[in-house]
């Protein structure tokens with residue numbers, strides 16, 4: 499059964515080159531048709547256990563799954579209740595990632611919604627690897643940079659990119675925050691509490707981050723994020739940086755953007771900070 503051993507990025511790069519070449523023959527490049535790709539990639543790589551089936555299924559608690567069918571190869575399933583094409587596409591790509599990266603280590607993969615968002619360089623799990631692959635496949639960095647080049651990257655720009663790549667705004671915003679050299683923080687919250695928060699490298703090095711893992715973290719009280727009278731502010735509003743980070747300089751401000759996603763019951767907030775603004779707690783000199 500053998501074959502090459504891939505990393506998330508080498509697998510995505512291999513498929514990206516293949517898709518780029520197919521585009522030269524007239525194929526529409528984006529959004530990526532993951533279903534078709536999954537059905538063809540095994541043959542393309544000359545693997546003896548290709549993905550034979552890609553279909554919606556009643557798999558209840560899971561967003562998606564990948565199952566070995568013995569001699570028939572593999573079945574890639576996604577939850578039939580998923581309404582958004584972007585979530586279906588990301589889920590299919592995540593499972594394709596398990597196929598390319600992990601099929602020799604497991605015969606069954608069952609993946610939850612939470613498995614679809616925890617990706618990034620500091621994550622090492624197979625779920626993070628599958629997400630990393632999915633993100634790179636659906637939004638290759640070269641085209642992603644082109645789509646998100648703007649004087650100010652706000653939720654308008656990221657929404658347009660989400661349409662182009664056919665993925666959710668959250669997936670696009672995560673891709674951007676992981677790759678930008680700017681100082682920015684992305685927060686997903688529900689009913690006033692942070693589900694998770696991700697900072698760009700620059701923001702993190704300036705102290706602008708939240709520790710949400712395993713903790714209950716309320717949204718700060720004087721932010722656009724908690725203002726129920728505003729459901730969407732895609733281009734942003736200037737706010738005192740202290741409204742988010744209590745140790746920020748009194749005069750520092752940030753751009754806060756917000757989008758309430760009523761269908762899913764969460765709020766996405768994007769904070770854009772000046773690159774020089776630091777928010778570290780002052781050191782206490784106790785000795």
Ligand SMILES: [Zn+2]
Pocket residue numbers: 592596607608609610613624625628
């Ligand atoms: Zn998974």
